Amino acid sequence: MTLFAALASVVFGAMAKDTNQERLLYGLKVFAEFMVIGLVLGWILYFIP
């Protein structure tokens, strides 16, 4: 999941925004979102039989 989040956020970050700083911040934000949502969904599914 971490590898997927890293690779996808690299592509999303490189595509978006205008400046390199904005791209870096956007990539980090997307990476954090993938990780947090993945972990939250993982825990929710853990409790569902």
Add this chain to the structure above:
Amino acid sequence: MEAEEAEPAPGFAWLIGAVAWFIPGVGHLLQQKWWRAALMGGAVWICFFVGLGMGGHLFDLWYEGSLSLLRVPPMIADIGTGAPYFVAWLLDYNFKEDPVQAARTTYEYGTAFLWIAGLLNYLTMLDAFDIAAGRKP
């Protein structure tokens, strides 16, 4: 208010788009966007080889000798990687319905990685096309 009309893309941009799809990263390389080529193309190649290494399954249209429309969506995702997909198809690598391969714990992850590689390459292709068409710096 009238909608702004987009200028038609030049033929060069379509050629760059096709090359960018066929060989991930090359569309940016041809336009001397070295960092974008390394990051975006690299991500696609890593994703593809990680997927293959995990034993993921590549999809074509045929299942047990007959056409299967349910295989169209995953095939569209897989085919996004361009040449690597066709090389694997020619070598019949990871296309077989193999229960031993499917029993691997990483099989589903690998299949998802192969889909993601193709889908990311579609985004990479569009980015290269936009740059060639002058819509992006």
